[in-house]
Amino acid sequence: MVILTSVLTTGALTLTACGSRDNGNKSGGSSSGTTLTIGVDAPLSGENSTTGLGIQYGVQIAVDDANKNNWVPGVKFKVKALDDKAQPATGQSNATALVGDASVVGAVGPLNSGVAQSMQQVFNSANMVEISPSNTNPTLTQGKDWQTSKSRPYKTYFRTATTDALQGSFAADYAWNGLKKKKAFIVDDKQTYGAGLAGIFNGAFKKLGGTVAGTDHVNTGDTDFGSLVTKIKASGADMVYYGGQYDESEKITKQLKGAKVNIPLMGGDGMYATTYIQTAGKAAEGDLATSVGVPADTLPAAKSFIDTYKSKGYKGDYGAYGAYSYDAATAIIKAVKAVKDANGGKLPASDQLRSKVVDAVQKSSFDGITGKVSFDQYGDTTNKQLTVYQVKGGKWVAVKTGTFNG
Structure with missing residues (x-):
């Protein structure tokens, strides 16, 4: 849990999706007017909420940047943030809710490794990508026998935090x-x-x-x-x-x-x-x-992120995982663009989009605000700082x- 320096605060702003397509197109074809949702699962109240809110708003800033700068032409993104209260059972219910929303293309979170264990199978069954900015328990990516024989349990699970x-x-x-x-x-x-x-x-x-x-x-x-x-x-x-x-x-x-x-x-x-x-x-x-990672306030690329977080008055603490949440959301957004570009500039049918995004995230390689963002064969970040x-x-x-x- 897992996972820069700061000083910030509380109060959840939950943005929910308005549907998968504003133009009523529910399968493939033109992506004009498409709205896709990035889910967030973290403790937004109670224990661990200081860091959980940092995750939520890290994703929000990435989504706002993507929309403002038209990262994926013809596609707008929204955030659907759910509070797991650091409870595995609640996290599992939230995962079920996210995969049941046809507009959700991927999820960022959770904060806690124990909660992640209850969510991985749900996302995997739906072929939907999940990227945690903070889970650090090795078993999540390398299996229960990771010390002697590494074996990746779920191909849909990734993390931008290094392991314990x-x-x-x-x-x-x-x-x-x-x-x-x-x-x-x-x-x-x-x-x-x-x-x-x-x-x-x-x-x-x-x-x-x-x-x-x-x-x-x-x-x-x-x-x-x-x-x-x-x-x-x-x-x-x-x-x-x-x-x-x-x-x-x-x-x-x-x-x-x-x-x-x-x-x-x-x-x-x-x-x-x-x-x-x-x-x-x-x-x-x-x-x-x-x-x-390294302290966010020492990374030139993270300066704009920190300035935005502070100017918006977002609560919670961006210091531990905010920037890693930003990069996790960015990886999903860039994967959507890669899928769209590979499909003649159109999003594939909704039943194919999620699985194709998983494959595109696996191939991620870009300069994020925390440094190089890419994943190894287990879904672990290659950034070991x-x-x-x-x-x-x-x-x-x-x-x-x-x-x-x-």
Whole structure:
């Protein structure tokens, strides 16, 4: 979860499609007056909504740019954003709703890897492309035996975020070689993303020579971490690694520092949000998080995106995944253009369009606002960049950007 720096906010703007063809043409033929919809699934309320809204508005800006600049002549795009509340069952229902809308040509999301597991089969059965800007669990693209034998489960699923196989190891390397930490206490939230990431950090940290002082689990929604703090304090750990989202980690670090256990808490991209600092306050100082890619505000191509996000007053936080959502939506839009161009300038029949878009996304190769956008044979991004951020002076500051080659 998975997956640049910012400061933004909340309140969902949901745009729904008005139908597949304004001219009443329901099959192939002329694409004059065609309206296609890009679905979005993310937590737009409740837990994780700060980053979920960043995904929604990242897609919205891409769609607005496509329409304004006529990226696909004769075709207009709209956004249909659905709130999964970070719940797998809701995500599955949303996926069913999106594939049931004939105007939807592809979807961006979800935020959470656990939610993605419930959605993949639905999209695959409908031959409709799904691109997540934030899912990082390796099994989603490489199968449950990814560590020994990679096998792609669904050809319709892609992501613009790199995987935890790299992120967890990248974090462990920084903890050992950058922070010079020797003894880590590892905690996770028992969810697909959090437990997977914590497990990879655990293995990588021990391989480097580090000691795991203890492990524990929490539940999403927990607010009292007194017993966990006691365990961490007694363990003698010089750092805590947390696999999960900011909703719990921001409270853990506050209670940890409140008990005079002044050691840094480090986590993954699910923790990289302005809300973490706002809630934890001064207790967040020195804490760390890894996230996908490089900071958006250092990428010249992302400047216009950031300026637009701020000027529109969009809520949520674009920092973690907004730019990756923009590029995910752009990949779908460019795929529609490629399909149209290959069909004599006309969109194919609606029953063929979705599957042809999947094939075109697989062949993607363009310069996005986050860098080169292309996908390997598993549907994973070829962009393996990662960044370690640390809270300094009340802000997330990038302290290391690179790749992990293990």
